[in-house]
Amino acid sequence: xxxxxxxxxxxxxxxxxxxxxxxxxxxxxxxxxxxxxxxxxxxxxxxxxxxxxxxxxxxxxxxxxxxxxxxxxxxxxxxxxxxxxxxxxxxxxxxxxxxxxxxxxxxxxxxxxxxxxxxxxxxxxxxxxxxxxxxxxxxxxxxxxxxxxxxxxxxxxxxxxxxxxxxxxxxxxxxxxxxxxxxxxxxxxxxxxxxxxxxxxxxxxxxxxxxxxxxxxxxxxxxxxxxxxxxxxxxxxxxxxxxxxxxxxxxxxxxxxxxxxxxxxxxxxx
Amino acid sequence: xxxxxxxxxxxxxxxxxxxxxxxxxxxxxxxxxxxxxxxxxxxxxxxxxxxxxxxxxxxxxxxxxxxxxxxxxxxxxxxxxxxxxxxxxxxxxxxxxxxxxxxxxxxxxxxxxxxxxxxxxxxxxxxxxxxxxxxxxxxxxxxxxxxxxxxxxxxxxxxxxxxxxxxxxxxxxxxxxxxxxxxxxxxxxxxxxxxxxxxxxxxxxxxxxxxxxxxxxxxxxxxxxxxxxxxxxxxxxxxxxxxxxxxxxxxxxxxxxxxxxxxxxxxxxxxxxxxxxxxxxxxxxxxxxxxxxxxxxxxxxxxxxxxxxxxxxxxxxxxxxxxxxxxxxxxxxxxxxxxxxxxxxxxxxx
Numbered sequence: 001x002x003x004x005x006x007x008x009x010x011x012x013x014x015x016x017x018x019x020x021x022x023x024x025x026x027x028x029x030x031x032x033x034x035x036x037x038x039x040x041x042x043x044x045x046x047x048x049x050x051x052x053x054x055x056x057x058x059x060x061x062x063x064x065x066x067x068x069x070x071x072x073x074x075x076x077x078x079x080x081x082x083x084x085x086x087x088x089x090x091x092x093x094x095x096x097x098x099x100x101x102x103x104x105x106x107x108x109x110x111x112x113x114x115x116x117x118x119x120x121x122x123x124x125x126x127x128x129x130x131x132x133x134x135x136x137x138x139x140x141x142x143x144x145x146x147x148x149x150x151x152x153x154x155x156x157x158x159x160x161x162x163x164x165x166x167x168x169x170x171x172x173x174x175x176x177x178x179x180x181x182x183x184x185x186x187x188x189x190x191x192x193x194x195x196x197x198x199x200x201x202x203x204x205x206x207x208x209x210x211x212x213x214x215x216x217x218x219x220x221x222x223x224x225x226x227x228x229x230x231x232x233x234x235x236x237x238x239x240x241x242x243x244x245x246x247x248x249x250x251x252x253x254x255x256x257x258x259x260x261x262x263x264x265x266x267x268x269x270x
Numbered sequence: 271x272x273x274x275x276x277x278x279x280x281x282x283x284x285x286x287x288x289x290x291x292x293x294x295x296x297x298x299x300x301x302x303x304x305x306x307x308x309x310x311x312x313x314x315x316x317x318x319x320x321x322x323x324x325x326x327x328x329x330x331x332x333x334x335x336x337x338x339x340x341x342x343x344x345x346x347x348x349x350x351x352x353x354x355x356x357x358x359x360x361x362x363x364x365x366x367x368x369x370x371x372x373x374x375x376x377x378x379x380x381x382x383x384x385x386x387x388x389x390x391x392x393x394x395x396x397x398x399x400x401x402x403x404x405x406x407x408x409x410x411x412x413x414x415x416x417x418x419x420x421x422x423x424x425x426x427x428x429x430x431x432x433x434x435x436x437x438x439x440x441x442x443x444x445x446x447x448x449x450x451x452x453x454x455x456x457x458x459x460x461x462x463x464x465x466x467x468x469x470x471x472x473x474x475x476x477x478x479x480x481x482x483x484x485x486x487x488x489x490x491x492x493x494x495x496x497x498x499x500x501x502x503x504x505x506x507x508x509x510x511x512x513x514x515x516x517x518x519x520x521x522x523x524x525x526x527x528x529x530x531x532x533x534x535x536x537x538x539x540x541x542x543x544x545x546x547x548x549x550x551x552x553x554x555x556x557x558x559x560x561x562x563x564x565x566x567x568x569x570x571x572x573x574x575x576x577x578x579x580x581x582x583x584x585x586x587x588x589x590x591x592x593x594x595x596x597x598x599x600x601x602x603x604x605x606x607x608x609x610x611x612x613x614x615x616x617x618x619x620x
Contacts, residue, residue: 004325007369014368022612040375044280048438052590055597062601066608082370086274089439096440111440118438122276126370133367141367151298153310158360160314161321165364168315168322176326188329188336194464198323198339199471202348205319206479209312216311223310260600261593 004173011166013074017134024068024135028237029144029230035244036132042248043121043128048114052258054121056251060244061127068135075134079126083119090118138162143230156225160212172201271340271422271429271454272365272380275373279436286432287378289505293386294359297352309353317357320345321364328464337460342388343418344465347397348472350483351389358385379432383425392421401484405477407470414466419458426454 018025024032039060046054065072094111101110133141142155175197180186189197213221250256275283301309320341327336341361345354359381365371372380400413430446433439441449473480 004322007325011368037374040275040373041280044275044278044283044375052594055594056601058598059601059604062605063608066605066612069612078370082274085272086276089277089433089441093440096442096445114438114440118276121438122274125275125373125375129367129370129374151295153298153301154294154356154360156310157313157317157356158363160311161317161357161360162364164315164318165321168318169325172322172326186329187334188327190329191331191463191467194328195467195471198326198464198468199475201319201323202468202472203475205315206312206476209315212315213308213311255590255593257593257597258590259593260596261589261591264592264596265589 004169004176008166008169008173010074010078014130014133015138017070018137020069020135022067022069022135024064027135027240028233029136029140030147030233031237031241032132032136033141033144033148035241036128038241038245038248039128040125042252043124045252046117046121048117049110051113051117051120053251053255054117054124056256057124057248060248061124061131064131064135068131070131070134075127075130078130079123082126083122086118086122090115090122093118139228140230142225152223152225159225164208164212168201168205171204175201271383271425271457272362272372273376273383273429273432275375277433277436277438278376278379279438280375282432282436283375283378285378285505286382287375289501290359290378290381290386292501293390294356294381297355300352301356309349313349313353313357314360316345316349317361320357321361328460330460337457337464339464340384340422340457340461342384343392343397343414343421343461344468346389346393347414347465347469348479348483351393354393355381355385355389358389379429383428383432387424387428388417388421391424392417396420398484405473405480405484407473410470410473411466414469415459415462418462418465419455422454422458422461423451426450 039057043054043057064070065075093115094109097109097111097114099110100107101113136144138159142159145155145158146152176189179189179193179197183190320339323339324341326339328338329336342354342358345357348354349357362372362380362384363377366373366377366380396417397413400416401409403409427447427450430443430450433441433446434443469480
């Protein structure tokens with residue numbers, strides 16, 4: 001039950017955040033989608049043992065949070081909800097790779113290094129996706145997908161699914177609440193009513209789809225989806241995308257923390 | 271069963287993304303023949319239905335715990351394989367973007383693992399086979415159970431392969447398979463039970479919904495061989511090209527190839543036995559294991575992996591730690607400055 005309320009409020013929160021008008025929100029959606037993809041690709045391309053090299057990539061979410069005027073806590077909370085899944089798989093690494101390595105005078109098993117690497121990557125990649133949707137409205141995102149030549153049917157269907165998720169979540173929530181009020185102490189839906197509980201929802205969904213179609217037809221729907229006006233790509237958008245991409249790629253090629261560290265130590269020793 | 275971006279390499283993610291895009295493009299082409307614009311809202315709202323239905327707790331008799339619906343099979347049965355596949359793909363995209371379940375790079379993997387096997391293998395070859403002589407409650411039960419279990423088993427195995435080929439975890443093939451398959455057998459059984467209950471109910475209440483989809487011959491006169499061989503060629507080609515590009519920077523791919531190839535004989539019964547006893551060794555003799563492993567395979571590990579492990583000498587690791595701290599401090603400072611600029615600007619405009 002809690003999960004459902006949480007999902008509904010999470011979607012609403014992202015919806016509201018996406019409607020802000022900050023510097024980041026004003027960037028062309030395509031530029032933001034492509035930047036996110038380069039970010040994810042460079043992170044995924046880091047090796048298993050990399051932690052230090054990943055750190056400069058943290059600058060991206062920090063700046064997007066700041067310039068996008070986004071609240072940090074609710075987005076980080078979402079990351080914390082998902083991380084345990086990754087921890088579940090990653091935590092086995094220290095069990096399987098017990099080869100010891102020295103790191104700054106401390107000996108740790110290499111499995112912990114890979115675990116930490118996965119943990120960091122997981123956090124950064126999830127934040128990147130969430131920041132994309134927190135700074136881009138779904139309609140604009142759909143527009144960007146269309147620009148990337150994703151077929152109309154898929155994009156339209158994606159938008160409809162997104163639109164109706166909160167409607168159906170609320171419906172399921174009401175049904176479950178009604179059920180549990182009549183069956184106190186039950187942990188879940190009893191198997192005798194599995195079929196009718198979810199089945200009724202299927203039937204209602206089919207009927208709802210029919211009504212949705214009818215009302216769409218009355219408003220002149222002919223299979224085309226109109227996204228409204230989205231300005232063309234400006235120089236600002238190109239600079240945004242190219243600047244970030246260049247930074248991600250440079251941070252991937254050069255180990256910036258190592259360079260900084262040796263510079264720092266070099267200066268001190270002198 | 272969602273794969274995450276943190277667990278895959280760009281080569282595996284890219285290859286699977288292209289494979290999934292190929293299947294999606296084919297599905298779109300197929301749906302266009304029998305898809306009136308009426309079906310688009312249906313697909314959309316059904317996607318939302320599955321998303322919401324995944325959150326229903328079904329109590330599992332005799333266990334005291336509750337299970338959930340995945341919905342891949344249900345979508346294939348209610349909407350047909352093509353529309354079902356596309357609907358599932360859109361659900362997965364929303365989950366990846368808005369909820370961090372799975373990821374954008376892993377999107378292809380997830381669509382394939384959860385959508386392809388259910389809609390394009392389990393549905394046409396298992397579900398349709400069970401219901402070939404017409405539909406009744408018993409056949410719906412058998413068909414749903416078998417197709418849900420087999421679909422999930424294939425998906426789970428696919429997760430294992432993708433994870434190992436990406437080389438981000440240390441899990442040995444045998445152990446991972448032994449972990450994933452039995453868990454997904456249980457999950458598949460719940461999925462099958464719920465799916466069959468729902469399909470039976472819908473069939474009794476509105477038989478035309480099920481019969482209409484069942485009558486729309488899932489594969490008509492399209493040869494499945496063509497689809498599969500096309501897909502295989504695409505995967506090999508794309509994977510080959512991508513890994514060629516990546517080879518200048520082998521992020522564990524070579525290692526994983528070695529590891530999976532080295533463990534290939536695990537498929538034989540002896541291999542599984544070996545793995546099992548290996549696990550037992552590890553759990554019972556954990557303190558000894560460290561030394562044993564180091565003595566036995568130290569040289570081997572060094573020989574195969576030394577080049578991969580960044581050269582570790584105290585000097586570089588100290589500068590790494592100092593530099594890492596500096597980077598984080600710098601990042602925090604940049605964030606602070608950025609938010610100060612923002613505040614200052616807001617004040618200026620107010």
